Amino acid sequence: MMFELCIPEILGGKCIPSTALFGQLLIGLINGSFYALLSLGLAVIFGMLNIINFTHGAQYMLGAFCAFVLLQTTGLGYWPALIIAPIVVGIFGMIIERTMLQWLYKLDHLYGLLLTFGLALIIEGMARNKYGSAGLPYTMPDSLRGGQNLGFMFLPNYRAWVIFASLSVCLGTWFVIERTRLGAYLRAATENPNLVRAFGINVPRMITLTYGFGVGLAAFAGVMAAPIYNVSPQMGSELIIVVFAVVVIGGMGSILGAVITGFGLGVIEGLTKVFFPEASNTVIFVIMAIVLLVRPAGLFGRRA
Amino acid sequence: MKSKFALAAFAAVFACGTAQAQQINVKIGVLSDMSSLYADIGGPGSTAAAKMAIADFQKTNPNVKVELISGDHQNKPDIGSQLANQWFDVEKVDMVIDTPNSGVALAVSQVANQKNKLFIVSGAAASDLTGPKCNANTIHWTYDTWMLANGTGTAIVKTGGDSWFFLTSDYAFGHALERDTMAAVEKAGGKVVGKVRHPLNTNDFSSFLLQAQSSKAKVIGLANAGGDTINSIKQAAEFGIVKGGQSLAGLLVFASDVAALGLPTAQGLILTETWYWDMTDANREWTKRWQQERAGKFPTMIHAGVYAGISHYLKAAVALKGNVSDGKAVAEQMKATPTDDPLFGKGSIRPDGRKVHPAYLLEVKKPAESKYPGDFYKVRATIPADQAFRPLKDGGCSLVSG
Numbered sequence: 132m133m134f135e136l137c138i139p140e141i142l143g144g145k146c147i148p149s150t151a152l153f154g155q156l157l158i159g160l161i162n163g164s165f166y167a168l169l170s171l172g173l174a175v176i177f178g179m180l181n182i183i184n185f186t187h188g189a190q191y192m193l194g195a196f197c198a199f200v201l202l203q204t205t206g207l208g209y210w211p212a213l214i215i216a217p218i219v220v221g222i223f224g225m226i227i228e229r230t231m232l233q234w235l236y237k238l239d240h241l242y243g244l245l246l247t248f249g250l251a252l253i254i255e256g257m258a259r260n261k262y263g264s265a266g267l268p269y270t271m272p273d274s275l276r277g278g279q280n281l282g283f284m285f286l287p288n289y290r291a292w293v294i295f296a297s298l299s300v301c302l303g304t305w306f307v308i309e310r311t312r313l314g315a316y317l318r319a320a321t322e323n324p325n326l327v328r329a330f331g332i333n334v335p336r337m338i339t340l341t342y343g344f345g346v347g348l349a350a351f352a353g354v355m356a357a358p359i360y361n362v363s364p365q366m367g368s369e370l371i372i373v374v375f376a377v378v379v380i381g382g383m384g385s386i387l388g389a390v391i392t393g394f395g396l397g398v399i400e401g402l403t404k405v406f407f408p409e410a411s412n413t414v415i416f417v418i419m420a421i422v423l424l425v426r427p428a429g430l431f432g433r434r435a
Numbered sequence: 436m437k438s439k440f441a442l443a444a445f446a447a448v449f450a451c452g453t454a455q456a457q458q459i460n461v462k463i464g465v466l467s468d469m470s471s472l473y474a475d476i477g478g479p480g481s482t483a484a485a486k487m488a489i490a491d492f493q494k495t496n497p498n499v500k501v502e503l504i505s506g507d508h509q510n511k512p513d514i515g516s517q518l519a520n521q522w523f524d525v526e527k528v529d530m531v532i533d534t535p536n537s538g539v540a541l542a543v544s545q546v547a548n549q550k551n552k553l554f555i556v557s558g559a560a561a562s563d564l565t566g567p568k569c570n571a572n573t574i575h576w577t578y579d580t581w582m583l584a585n586g587t588g589t590a591i592v593k594t595g596g597d598s599w600f601f602l603t604s605d606y607a608f609g610h611a612l613e614r615d616t617m618a619a620v621e622k623a624g625g626k627v628v629g630k631v632r633h634p635l636n637t638n639d640f641s642s643f644l645l646q647a648q649s650s651k652a653k654v655i656g657l658a659n660a661g662g663d664t665i666n667s668i669k670q671a672a673e674f675g676i677v678k679g680g681q682s683l684a685g686l687l688v689f690a691s692d693v694a695a696l697g698l699p700t701a702q703g704l705i706l707t708e709t710w711y712w713d714m715t716d717a718n719r720e721w722t723k724r725w726q727q728e729r730a731g732k733f734p735t736m737i738h739a740g741v742y743a744g745i746s747h748y749l750k751a752a753v754a755l756k757g758n759v760s761d762g763k764a765v766a767e768q769m770k771a772t773p774t775d776d777p778l779f780g781k782g783s784i785r786p787d788g789r790k791v792h793p794a795y796l797l798e799v800k801k802p803a804e805s806k807y808p809g810d811f812y813k814v815r816a817t818i819p820a821d822q823a824f825r826p827l828k829d830g831g832c833s834l835v836s837g
Contacts, residue, residue, distance in 0.1 A: 264471065
């Protein structure tokens with residue numbers, strides 16, 4: 132079935148055939164899965180630690196850089212990097228949590244935001260100093276090269292893998308936090324740490340591990356991005372603002388909200404790239420402004 | 436008595452001589468992107484090139500004292516013009532150089548004109564700087580969008596790539612590059628079937644690439660730069676654009692971009708530059724010295740342009756006996772004197788401020804052909820200086836009479 136989709140004359144009146152539209156919707160979903168993966172980590176950290184983790188972009192960048200360094204120094208390729216980089220960067224995150232962040236939980240959100248923002252600038256500056264700003268080459272693993280012709284578009288195998296990996300990680304995380312005993316402890320510890328401690332649970336260690344996990348998710352997304360996006364020190368700061376908008380729209384701290392909003396906004400951004408490409412980097416912020424006016428807690432926010 | 440007089444006369448002449456070689460003071464500001472997507476094509480590498488130019492000039496002219504400052508415009512025209520204002524008014528800077536990002540360069544060019552100072556552009560590309568937006572205080576040194584379009588665009592149409600789709604960066608530079616390339620393509624007998632304008636610093640190009648793919652154009656012209664070009668090329672490979680029979684034309688690709696892509700992804704790409712580090716012995720020797728400050732990196736034509744621009748500027752400063760506060764007069768002097776430096780050779784600056792020299796059509800080597808780090812290009816053709824840039828009469832610059 133072929134038909135054409137057009138937008139109103141006032142917005143340019145551009146038309147595209149339905150087959151092209153399906154392709155663009157799929158592309159939107161794929162990009163959305165990147166947003167979902169990144170906003171998931173942010174939502175976990177905010178939900179459990181009450182920290183607005185502005186270092187997230189830098190940690191995403193560190194994940195990609197870690198993959199590059201592994202390949203250069205030890206020859207370990209994409210698949211080992213997908214495991215090792217999140218662990219290395221996660222440990223780095225836990226050191227930050229133990230030495231700096233843990234003193235800020237009782238203070239206003241602003242302190243955590245300032246600290247993590249400052250850390251992001253330092254990490255980015257150091258990476259730029261060592262590797263320059265143009266970027267580092269990282270090639271795609273041979274097993275994921277090529278693609279499938281779906282009739283309405285050519286789907287690269289790598290993008291199919293991105294969508295699969297991102298969905299599994301998102302659902303897995305949501306399941307652990309919302310449906311398991313460990314998740315219940317975590318959620319309880321955020322509500323009332325003293326009471327949970329009284330039950331003999333080591334709350335500080337659990338919080339440290341949670342932060343490490345959130346940071347690991349960022350690094351995982353970084354390794355996923357390395358073969359298709361330019362690996363440069365500023366790769367994180369370009370993305371992080373959008374990801375924050377995703378989290379705010381979804382509702383700060385809501386895990387399912389972050390994931391659904393991530394995919395949804397990917398699609399909306401994708402369609403904007405077709406019909407009104409000049410606005411594609413502002414559309415998410417327009418939506419954010421509207422959502423904040425109508426529902427200040429975000430679409431899936433728990434607290435009013 | 437007579438001999439005493441002669442001695443006095445000699446002393447007087449000698450005094451004049453020393454007075455002529457008296458101290459000359461100039462202050463230069465390198466205004467560049469120091470921390471974002473263009474920091475490797477200009478940035479700290481431009482400052483390093485500026486230092487080399489000053490050191491080399493002082494070897495033969497020890498009486499010239501040059502103070503050098505540098506600043507980051509963060510790719511924002513307002514910050515760039517604010518910094519330029521402050522440099523000219525408070526810091527007493529005589530000349531500003533470099534400034535990648537055409538949006539910023541066009542703003543700073545206005546400031547230099549208002550304050551009657553000098554602006555030498557090496558990093559920015561928009562050909563408007565010596566076209567409709569030209570002024571008597573701006574000199575455009577290294578390259579421009581017309582030259583890129585003419586070099587790469589014409590060459591590709593001649594080899595059969597006669598239908599084009601553009602991915603264009605949505606600001607002054609991208610618009611200028613798209614316009615100039617469209618003109619070159621159409622002049623050579625090709626046609627443009629579509630275009631899409633994307634915001635600066637876009638991460639994901641798949642949506643745009645899909646549009647380009649379905650347009651069935653033979654050539655996808657990348658009217659963007661830096662990280663945007665790298666992302667476009669990387670993702671075009673992923674979406675099988677080249678395998679599907681379409682080819683990519685990188686309209687502005689620097690050596691640093693090729694390094695970031697890696698030869699396996701970048702091989703076969705055709706591009707135009709005015710300077711390549713591995714082309715002559717003089718370039719290689721200069722690169723070795725430059726790398727003492729920028730270890731492991733390779734200089735771009737922008738860095739070379741900063742070096743050559745400052746060298747020529749300092750010659751003018753000496754000829755004017757250090758009276759460099761009148762920017763128009765310095766520009767006049769620079770235009771009146773033929774240029775000669777180890778990197779670009781002999782050349783000249785036209786009345787519209789355009790510096791002319793040859794351009795080179797280059798092709799990125801296959802990984803197997805590259806023998807050492809930085810061995811990126813094969814030279815496919817040399818475009819002589821009188822054909823490389825837009826003819827003087829076609830620019831619409833008000834400084835050109837008739």
